[in-house]
Amino acid sequence: xxxxxxxxxxxxxxxxxxxxxxxxxxxxxxxxxxxxxxxxxxxxxxxxxxxxxxxxxxxxxxxxxxxxxxxxxxxxxxxxxxxxxxxxxxxxxxxxxxxxxxxxxxxxxxxxxxxxxxxxxxxxxxxxxxxxxxxxxxxxxxxxxxxxxxxxxxxxxxxxxxxxxxxxxxxxxxxxxxxxxxxxxxxxxxxxxxxxxxxxxxxxxxxxxxxxxxxxxxxxxxxxxxxxxxxxxxxxxxxxxxxxxxxxxxxxxxxxxxxxxxxxxxxxxxxxxxxxxxxxxxxxxxxxxxxxxxxxxxxxxxxxxxxxxxxxxxxxxxxxxxxxxxxxxxxxxxxxxxxxxxxxxxxxxxxxxxxxxxxxxxxxxxxxxxxxxxxxxxxxxxxxxxxxxxxxxxxxxxxxxxxxxxxxxxxxxxxxxxxxxxxxxxxxxxxxxxxxxxxxxxxxxxxxxxxxxxxxxxxxxxxxxxxxx
Amino acid sequence: xxxxxxxxxxxxxxxxxxxxxxxxxxxxxxxxxxxxxxxxxxxxxxxxxxxxxxxxxxxxxxxxxxxxxxxxxxxxxxxxxxxxxxxxxxxxxxxxxxxxxxxx
Numbered sequence: 001x002x003x004x005x006x007x008x009x010x011x012x013x014x015x016x017x018x019x020x021x022x023x024x025x026x027x028x029x030x031x032x033x034x035x036x037x038x039x040x041x042x043x044x045x046x047x048x049x050x051x052x053x054x055x056x057x058x059x060x061x062x063x064x065x066x067x068x069x070x071x072x073x074x075x076x077x078x079x080x081x082x083x084x085x086x087x088x089x090x091x092x093x094x095x096x097x098x099x100x101x102x103x104x105x106x107x108x109x110x111x112x113x114x115x116x117x118x119x120x121x122x123x124x125x126x127x128x129x130x131x132x133x134x135x136x137x138x139x140x141x142x143x144x145x146x147x148x149x150x151x152x153x154x155x156x157x158x159x160x161x162x163x164x165x166x167x168x169x170x171x172x173x174x175x176x177x178x179x180x181x182x183x184x185x186x187x188x189x190x191x192x193x194x195x196x197x198x199x200x201x202x203x204x205x206x207x208x209x210x211x212x213x214x215x216x217x218x219x220x221x222x223x224x225x226x227x228x229x230x231x232x233x234x235x236x237x238x239x240x241x242x243x244x245x246x247x248x249x250x251x252x253x254x255x256x257x258x259x260x261x262x263x264x265x266x267x268x269x270x271x272x273x274x275x276x277x278x279x280x281x282x283x284x285x286x287x288x289x290x291x292x293x294x295x296x297x298x299x300x301x302x303x304x305x306x307x308x309x310x311x312x313x314x315x316x317x318x319x320x321x322x323x324x325x326x327x328x329x330x331x332x333x334x335x336x337x338x339x340x341x342x343x344x345x346x347x348x349x350x351x352x353x354x355x356x357x358x359x360x361x362x363x364x365x366x367x368x369x370x371x372x373x374x375x376x377x378x379x380x381x382x383x384x385x386x387x388x389x390x391x392x393x394x395x396x397x398x399x400x401x402x403x404x405x406x407x408x409x410x411x412x413x414x415x416x417x418x419x420x421x422x423x424x425x426x427x428x429x430x431x432x433x434x435x436x437x438x439x440x441x442x443x444x445x446x447x448x449x450x451x452x453x454x455x456x457x458x459x460x461x462x463x464x465x466x467x468x469x
Numbered sequence: 470x471x472x473x474x475x476x477x478x479x480x481x482x483x484x485x486x487x488x489x490x491x492x493x494x495x496x497x498x499x500x501x502x503x504x505x506x507x508x509x510x511x512x513x514x515x516x517x518x519x520x521x522x523x524x525x526x527x528x529x530x531x532x533x534x535x536x537x538x539x540x541x542x543x544x545x546x547x548x549x550x551x552x553x554x555x556x557x558x559x560x561x562x563x564x565x566x567x568x569x570x571x572x573x
Binding site for chain 1: 500502527554561
């Protein structure tokens, strides 16, 4: 009976995960989908707590107390962290939580390995052992990788590329495989020592894997690590013959992989390229086209006049908008312009900001209507009829080098073709290059004017200027 | 070969689950509008927090006098909870913004 109930809990869990994910993929049902999945998770957790142990549960009272303490601390910390985080820091937060899951999977593997060794079963040449080892490696890589990604997005860690980085990474990967084989076949030394060597190497690989990846590739990496953790969780599911862990883990593993590929496609880069080739970091300095020359600045009042007398204005939001938390004032600007019968649209590049959909979430927060947010394919043909393009803290996604400079690291990435518009006004804090560290020739074009300053401040001034007109 | 056949027959159910789940995951996500990529990633992130069940199992199987295992298990449950709770709350916050707009 107990077993049956537990199985029922797990079945509910698996079904809610699938339904939840499905609902998450439609704007109308997304919020409910998240709650459905959370509900299923709660059922599965409660079921495990009270129904898994087949003996007398009162024997395990100490264990249960500790589990509850961990659950309570985790719930409080998780809720507070998730509630307090700024919209701009969302990607880091996802990366952080992802790392926690990876670490959890790795710890499970460590305990189970100890367990295996304790039983004295010297025979490690079986699938249980392999699942444990694979879970350990993937979980560890995911944890360390996520921490590095978190540090990078948070600005604590800079891009660093070792000499021969690719060779080192491939070497490490080969070493991991060799170690697993050695442990399983019982060759050389004690498996326990090798196990901890494996842990160390996996950690190092996680760090080195993410370290050189920078720039626009970070969302891809987070998505990839996300699916890694899914696979690590599935390893746990295999280990315990636990269907809900298996479905949840594999579902995330495969969905995460597809999402990663979708993102790569949006940037016109192959996955191998992202993983093996360092972006940004050590690109050959001399190879890229020289960009430079004079740029011109535009005053606030000129900008206001120009925009007020336009027929059509397209706003291109980027990370700068997110950093400045300027989404509300941006919506304000849009409304003021609409009152002056200016047609205002937003051009959303798939990878603007730090994550796909980052700008959509941000602008949705400010109540910008859905139909004003146009995706790249829709808006690109419209630039030719646009009078003014206002770029708010975006850079790489409008860099023409992606189209016409084969030496540029972002060559081939589809961009917003803003240079087809009559005027381009770029709001940035300085002339510093964007996240990918590449100069942008757009800023030096004759039709481009620079409007320096913090996005929020500039937009506020612009709105009051427009209101005064 | 024998061991492979044996593995296949003993784990037939799990293999089925794995393969079907792979297709399900692909199917579910392929039709997602890019607007929802971030919340979806975050939601998927919360779902793989299901690994916490493994952590709870570790704790339940542990002998409470085995301090190292208890500490590791405790940590695992804590980290897993962070993943689950944090993941769902962050996703909910992101989606809150979509909903607010919808009701207008």
